[in-house]
Amino acid sequence: MDLDEGxxxxxxxxxxxxxxxxxxxxxxxxxxxxxxxxxxxDQDVSLAFLDDGVYQLVKGQQTRGIEVKxxxxxxxALEGYDIEKLYxxxxxxxxxxxTEGELIVPVEVMGRDEIVRRMEEQDVVIAF
Amino acid sequence: MSIEVGGKTLETDEEGYLVNLADWTEDVANVIAQAENVExxxxxxxxxxxxxxxxxxxxxxxxxxxxxxAIGKKLGPDKGNSKYLYELFPYGxxxxxxxxxxxxxxxxxx
Amino acid sequence: xxxxxxxxxxxKTTLASCLAHAGPGAAVLLIEDGVYGATKGxxxxxxxxxxxxxxxxxxxxxxxxxxxxxxxVIEGVKTVDYEGFVDLVAEHKTSQSWL
Numbered sequence: 001m002d003l004d005e006g007x008x009x010x011x012x013x014x015x016x017x018x019x020x021x022x023x024x025x026x027x028x029x030x031x032x033x034x035x036x037x038x039x040x041x042d043q044d045v046s047l048a049f050l051d052d053g054v055y056q057l058v059k060g061q062q063t064r065g066i067e068v069k070x071x072x073x074x075x076x077a078l079e080g081y082d083i084e085k086l087y088x089x090x091x092x093x094x095x096x097x098x099t100e101g102e103l104i105v106p107v108e109v110m111g112r113d114e115i116v117r118r119m120e121e122q123d124v125v126i127a128f
Numbered sequence: 129m130s131i132e133v134g135g136k137t138l139e140t141d142e143e144g145y146l147v148n149l150a151d152w153t154e155d156v157a158n159v160i161a162q163a164e165n166v167e168x169x170x171x172x173x174x175x176x177x178x179x180x181x182x183x184x185x186x187x188x189x190x191x192x193x194x195x196x197x198a199i200g201k202k203l204g205p206d207k208g209n210s211k212y213l214y215e216l217f218p219y220g221x222x223x224x225x226x227x228x229x230x231x232x233x234x235x236x237x238x
Numbered sequence: 239x240x241x242x243x244x245x246x247x248x249x250k251t252t253l254a255s256c257l258a259h260a261g262p263g264a265a266v267l268l269i270e271d272g273v274y275g276a277t278k279g280x281x282x283x284x285x286x287x288x289x290x291x292x293x294x295x296x297x298x299x300x301x302x303x304x305x306x307x308x309x310x311v312i313e314g315v316k317t318v319d320y321e322g323f324v325d326l327v328a329e330h331k332t333s334q335s336w337l
Contacts, residue, residue, distance in 0.1 A: 021246050023304050024271030040191060052246050055274065058306040065300025065319075069187065072306075077186035080194045095248065097279025097310070 012123035013044045018053035020128060022071070023063070028056045029071055031128030036074075039081040046085035046122075047078075048115055049107070050092045053128075057088070057103040075105045089115050133159045145227050152180075152230030161228045164219070172216050172228075174203065179229040189234040192222045240326055240333035244270040247282040252336045254282075257289045265294040267318070267326055273301045276317075277310040290314045298323060 016035050020027040038045060049057060056072070063070040078086070086107040093099065093109065100109050110118075119125060129140045133156050139147040144160065146152060157176060161168050168176075178199060182190055190198065192210065200208015207213075213221035222234045241260055247253040253268075253275045260266055266289070268276050275282055276297035286295060290312075299317040302308040311317060318326065327333050 021249075021271045021274065021305065023301075024244070024246065036188065036191070040193070052248050052271070052274075055246075055305060060306035060309075061304060062306070062308075063304040066304045068304070070304070071187055073185060073187045077188060077190070077194075080190065080198055095281045096274070097277070097283075 011042065011044050013046070013121060014038065014124045014126065015046045015048055015119060015122040017048045017050065017119070017125060017127040018056060019051040021052040021055040022061070023066065023068060027128045028053070029069075031126075032056075032071060032074060034126070034128075035078070035083065036081060039083055045083050046087060046118065047083065048087045048089070048119065050089040050112075050115060052092075052096075054088055054092045054096060054098060054103075057105060057107065058098065059102055059104045072104050078105070087115060087118060131156075131159055131163070143227075143233070145233055146230045149183075149230055149232075156230060157228050160230075164224055164228065166217065166224065166228065168228075169216075171207075172225075174207075175199065175213065175216060175221065175225050176229045178202065179225055179231060183229070183231050189222065189226045189229075189231040191234055192220065195222055239264045240330035241266045242333060242335045243268050243272040243275065244335070245337075246271040247275040247285075248280075254285060256336045257285060257293070260289065260293045262292060265296060265326060265330065267296045267298070267323065268315075269298040269301055269323070271305075273297045273305060273307060276302065276312060276315045277307050278312045279310065283312060286312055286315070296322070296326060 016031060018028060018031055022028040035047060057075060061070050061072045086105060088107045088109045090109050090111050129142055130137045131140055138151045141147060158168060166172065179189065196208055196210055196213060217224040226234055241256045241264060243253050243256050243266065245252040256266060275286055289295060295315045296318050297311060297315055299319050302311065302317060
């Protein structure tokens with residue numbers, strides 16, 4: 001069930017920082033689940049993808065061979081949860097030879113300085 | 129826990145959700161619905177099929193608010209509201225309809 | 239000796255250290271997040287290409303596929319399935335998992 005916004009009704013800025021590749025560890029999936037749950041609280045949510053976190057968004061993931069759930073399509077559900085601020089760090093993409101067109105969901109690609117600036121604006125930063 | 133459908137035993141969790149999504153058939157849906165005291169009408173099937181399509185596309189069961197909005201978008205405002213959905217599924221569209229649709233309990237649905 | 243690496247080369251120094259310690263005739267198998275080290279166009283590609291002259295490098299195909307990386311494998315890196323993984327372990331007198 002949806003929960004009503006906090007009793008105070010104050011909207012805070014939450015940023016979830018995703019730094020891990022999918023599947024090798026549980027961080028990426030757990031982080032995504034926390035984001036989906038937190039969407040019920042009507043806060044100002046953004047997601048930042050940096051370092052290996054950018055690998056979470058790569059198109060064409062096929063997990064049948066390793067017998068775990070492919071959760072990459074779930075990033076496309078975020079829009080329906082009114083989570084539309086997805087920031088991807090350009091330097092992290094480039095270090096991995098990836099481009100914006102190879103990502104499964106529309107994002108804003110921005111330089112490290114801009115990521116830092118937006119991180120500084122937050123009330124709460126939660127890293128996975 | 130488990131349920132019996134057409135002579136087959138299907139595993140469920142302690143709340144009655146199917147453990148293996150691939151076990152689902154329309155017969156299975158009818159058996160779960162019966163246990164929930166829901167008589168499946170065309171309108172029920174519309175929601176159940178919508179949920180299954182949503183799951184296939186996004187790999188999650190949607191939260192109630194998200195489901196309501198998405199149904200409104202696809203089937204119109206008459207159906208995209210919680211009154212309509214709770215009339216069909218009195219114990220909650222996400223919880224009860226997801227169970228009948230053979231999906232896991234929605235993330236964020238306590 | 240078979241060296242097995244399961245950590246992303248961008249997160250840990252495991253792959254670099256492993257490549258530096260892989261002697262003649264050794265083989266390196268990349269699995270799990272280690273398979274990112276088998277892909278091209280990135281900051282560690284040169285190090286892996288440099289090692290290919292001395293060392294056989296393998297990557298586990300199901301892990302590449304899971305991560306959407308199967309079409310990005312560096313030429314000369316061989317992909318193996320789980321059976322190939324077992325064969326590699328059996329072929330080498332010793333194996334070492336780099337943590």
